[in-house]
Amino acid sequence: MTERPRVAFFDFTGCEGDQLQVVNLEERLFDLVEVVEVVSFREAMSEHSDDYEIAFIEGSVVTAHDEERLAGIRENADVVVALGSCAAFGGINAIRNDQDFETVTERVYGDDADMIEANPEARPIESVVEVDATIPGCPIDREEFVQVVTGLIRGVEPTLPNHPVCVECKLEENECAFHRDEICLGPVTRGGCGADCVGEGTHCWGCRGMVDTPSEDAYTAVLEEHGLDAEEIVEQYQLYWGWQRPERATQEEAQ
Amino acid sequence: MSETIDIESEYVTRVEGHGNIVVNVADGEVETCEWQVVESPRFFESMLVGRDWTEAHHVTARICAICSISHTTASLKATEAAMGVDLSAQDERLRKLALYAETLQSHVLHLGYLALPDLVGKQSVLPILDSHEAEVEAVVRLHRLGNDLTEAIAGRSVHAQRHLPGGFSKLPDEDELDALRTRLESAWSDVELVADLLVELSDELPDFERETEFISLTHPDEYAFYDGTLYSSDTGELDVEDYREIVDEVVVEQSTAKFTSHARESYMVGALARLNNNFEQLGPMAKAVADRFGLEPGSHNPYLNNVAQLVEIAHLIETSIVELDTLLDGGLDPQPDYHTPDVEVEAGTGIGAVEVPRGVLFHEYTYDEDGEITDANCVIPTNQNHANIQQDMEELVPTILDRPEDEIELTLEMLVRAYDPCISCSTHYLDVEFVDE
Ligand code: SF4
Ligand code: SF4
Numbered sequence: 001m002t003e004r005p006r007v008a009f010f011d012f013t014g015c016e017g018d019q020l021q022v023v024n025l026e027e028r029l030f031d032l033v034e035v036v037e038v039v040s041f042r043e044a045m046s047e048h049s050d051d052y053e054i055a056f057i058e059g060s061v062v063t064a065h066d067e068e069r070l071a072g073i074r075e076n077a078d079v080v081v082a083l084g085s086c087a088a089f090g091g092i093n094a095i096r097n098d099q100d101f102e103t104v105t106e107r108v109y110g111d112d113a114d115m116i117e118a119n120p121e122a123r124p125i126e127s128v129v130e131v132d133a134t135i136p137g138c139p140i141d142r143e144e145f146v147q148v149v150t151g152l153i154r155g156v157e158p159t160l161p162n163h164p165v166c167v168e169c170k171l172e173e174n175e176c177a178f179h180r181d182e183i184c185l186g187p188v189t190r191g192g193c194g195a196d197c198v199g200e201g202t203h204c205w206g207c208r209g210m211v212d213t214p215s216e217d218a219y220t221a222v223l224e225e226h227g228l229d230a231e232e233i234v235e236q237y238q239l240y241w242g243w244q245r246p247e248r249a250t251q252e253e254a255q
Numbered sequence: 256m257s258e259t260i261d262i263e264s265e266y267v268t269r270v271e272g273h274g275n276i277v278v279n280v281a282d283g284e285v286e287t288c289e290w291q292v293v294e295s296p297r298f299f300e301s302m303l304v305g306r307d308w309t310e311a312h313h314v315t316a317r318i319c320a321i322c323s324i325s326h327t328t329a330s331l332k333a334t335e336a337a338m339g340v341d342l343s344a345q346d347e348r349l350r351k352l353a354l355y356a357e358t359l360q361s362h363v364l365h366l367g368y369l370a371l372p373d374l375v376g377k378q379s380v381l382p383i384l385d386s387h388e389a390e391v392e393a394v395v396r397l398h399r400l401g402n403d404l405t406e407a408i409a410g411r412s413v414h415a416q417r418h419l420p421g422g423f424s425k426l427p428d429e430d431e432l433d434a435l436r437t438r439l440e441s442a443w444s445d446v447e448l449v450a451d452l453l454v455e456l457s458d459e460l461p462d463f464e465r466e467t468e469f470i471s472l473t474h475p476d477e478y479a480f481y482d483g484t485l486y487s488s489d490t491g492e493l494d495v496e497d498y499r500e501i502v503d504e505v506v507v508e509q510s511t512a513k514f515t516s517h518a519r520e521s522y523m524v525g526a527l528a529r530l531n532n533n534f535e536q537l538g539p540m541a542k543a544v545a546d547r548f549g550l551e552p553g554s555h556n557p558y559l560n561n562v563a564q565l566v567e568i569a570h571l572i573e574t575s576i577v578e579l580d581t582l583l584d585g586g587l588d589p590q591p592d593y594h595t596p597d598v599e600v601e602a603g604t605g606i607g608a609v610e611v612p613r614g615v616l617f618h619e620y621t622y623d624e625d626g627e628i629t630d631a632n633c634v635i636p637t638n639q640n641h642a643n644i645q646q647d648m649e650e651l652v653p654t655i656l657d658r659p660e661d662e663i664e665l666t667l668e669m670l671v672r673a674y675d676p677c678i679s680c681s682t683h684y685l686d687v688e689f690v691d692e
Contacts, residue, residue, distance in 0.1 A: 017320030045379030201424030
C-alpha cells in the first residue's frame with residue numbers, strides 16, 4: 001500500500017448510513033483526507049476515479065447489475081472493506097429473504113411488479129467477491145472505522161471480536177434485559193459496540209451480526225437462567241440475520 | 256453550439272442515491288427529455304409485514320440514514336395512531352426537538368456539502384476549504400450541532416436508540432441540553448456566515464420559474480413539522496386520512512420509482528413548499544434571512560429550495576431554543592431507567608404524517624390483534640417530487656439549448672440537486688445522459 005492510499009466509497013442497496021457516519025466525523029474528516037486520498041465518495045463529491053487501492057462498500061447485493069459492478073470494483077481494488085451490516089452479512093435488507101419473493105414484489109409494486117428487477121434474496125458482498133476486512137454495525141461505529149483505516153494504512157491484519165455483546169454489557173454494569181422481561185440478542189451477537197443499545201435503555205437487536213458459532217460462542221449463562229438456548233433465540237427473534245442464519249446453519253452442518 | 260446535443264455523463268453525484276437525466280436534441284428540437292429513476296428496490300413495505308409493533312420504527316429508520324429520525328417519527332406516530340397511544344407533552348417536545356435537529360443536520364449537509372460546491376464551481380467541499388475556510392468551518396459546526404442535539408435525545412444521530420412507541424427508553428441529560436442551548440444561541444454567527452456567502456453567490460442560482468402546486472402539512476399553532484393537516488397551495492386544506500388519493504402514486508414507464516400528482520400534473524414538497532404554505536409562522540430570524548434573498552411566499556423557482564433550506568435552518572435554531580427553554584424550565588419529569596411505556600396492544604390502522612427535510616412523509620400500518628403488521632404503506636417525499644422534476648426539465652431545457660453542453664448539464668444537475676433527492680430510500684441510479692440520435 002502506498003503511503004497515502006487512494007480510497008473510494010461505493011454504495012449498493014442500503015440507507016447510506018455508514019457513509020453518513022464517515023461524514024459525521026465532522027472536522028476529523030478533514031484530518032482523514034490528510035492520511036488517505038479520497039478519489040470517489042458519491043455522497044460528498046463529484047469527482048470519480050477508478051484508480052484506488054481501498055474500496056469501502058456499503059449496502060447489500062440485490063440485482064444482477066450489483067453483482068457486475070461489485071466484481072469490477074474488486075478488480076480495481078487491492079483491499080475491499082465491507083462497510084456496515086448490509087454489506088457485511090445482508091443486514092436489515094435480508095428480512096425479506098424469509099418471505100416469498102413474488103409476494104414481496106406484489107406487495108410493494110402491485111400490478112407493476114414485473115417491471116422490477118431484483119434478486120429474490122438480499123445478500124452480503126462476500127457472496128459475490130472476496131472481502132478483506134469487515135466493519136459491522138447498523139450503522140458502523142465512527143471510532144471503529146477510524147481504527148480500521150489506521151490499521152489498513154499500517155498494514156495490520158484486520159480482526160473482528162468474537163465475544164458476545166453480553167460480555168461488554170456486564171462490564172458496563174447495565175441491568176440485563178432478560179431481568180426486565182425483554183428478549184435481548186446480546187448473548188449471540190458479535191460484541192464491539194459496548195452494548196450500546198442496552199446502555200440507551202433498550203436491548204440488543206443483533207445489528208453487528210452473530211458470533212462465529214452461536215452454539216459455542218454464545219453467552220449461555222444468561223440464556224440458561226431464562227430457560228432459553230442459543231438456537232431458539234437465533235431462530236425466533238432475529239431481525240438482521242435473514243441471510244446469515246441459514247448460511248451459518250449450512251456451515252455448522254458441514255463441520 | 257451544435258444543433259444536435261449528445262451528452263452522456265454517468266452519475267449525478269452529491270445527491271443521496273442515483274437517477275438518470277436523458278436529454279436528446281436533434282436539429283434544435285427536443286426529442287427526449289426524461290427524469291428517469293432506476294430503482295434498486297428495498298421492499299420495506301413487505302419487510303414490515305409480520306413484524307411486531309415494537310420493531311416497526313427500528314426497521315423503518317433504516318429506509319434512509321439522512322432522515323432516519325424522520326422515518327422513526329412517522330413510524331411511531333402510525334403505530335400510536337393505530338393503537339390509540341397518547342404521548343406526554345414532554346415526550347412530544349423531545350420528539351419534535353430530535354426531528355428539528357435532524358432536519359438541521361440534513362439541510363446543512365445538503366447546502367454546505369452538496370449544493371455549495373456547485374455555486375462556487377467546485378467538485379466537493381474540500382477544495383472550498385482553501386478559499387472559504389471560515390464558511391466551511393461554520394458549515395461543519397452547524398452540522399455537528401444538529402447531530403449532537405439529535406444524539407443527546409435519541410442516543411445516536413443515525414438510527415435512534417431511545418425512541419419507542421409511547422415515549423423514550425431514556426431521558427436526555429439536562430446539563431447536556433443546557434449546553435446545547437448555549438451552542439444554539441451562538442450558532443447565529445455561523446448562520447450569518449453561510450448566509451453572506453449564499454447571498455454573494457445567489458446570482459449563480461438559475462433564474463427559472465414554473466408555476467406548480469405546493470403540498471405540505473400546516474398547523475394552526477406553529478410552522479408544521481411534527482404534526483398538522485395537509486395543505487395544498489392550489490386547493491387549500493386536505494385530510495391526512497385521504498393521503499393515498501392526494502399522492503396518487505403511479506409507476507411510470509421511464510422509471511421504477513413511483514411518480515405522484517394531485518391537482519395538476521405534478522406538485523412539489525420540501526422546504527420551498529413549506530415556506531410558501533406556512534411563511535407567516537417562521538420565526539423572526541428566519542424571516543430576516545428570507546428577506547436578504549427577497550424570498551417571499553409564492554416563489555416558483557425550484558432552485559430557491561436551497562435558500563428555503565437556509566431559512567429553515569434559522570427557523571429550526573430559533574424554535575429549538577424555545578422548545579428547550581420550555582423543557583428545562585422546572586426540569587424534566589423523571590422516568591424510571593430502562594423505561595418501557597405502557598401500550599395496550601390492539602388491532603387497527605394508523606397513519607403517521609410528518610414534515611421531514613425533503614417534504615411530507617407518510618407511514619401507514621395495519622396491525623392485527625397480536626400487534627403484528629398485516630399491511631404497510633410508506634410514501635416518501637423524494638418520490639412525490641419526481642414528477643415535478645420532470646415537468647421542470649421539460650420547460651427548462653428548450654430555453655437553455657443555446658448554451659454550451661456542459662453548462663446545460665450542470666444546470667440540470669443543479670435542478671435535481673436543488674430538490675435534494677434522497678433516492679437511497681427507494682432508488683439507486685442518477686446519471687445525466689444526453690443521447691445522440
Ligand atoms: S448497515 Fe445499517 S446503517 Fe449501514 S446501510 Fe445497512 S441499514 Fe444502513
Ligand atoms: S447493542 Fe446490539 S443492536 Fe445495539 S449496537 Fe450493539 S450489537 Fe447493535
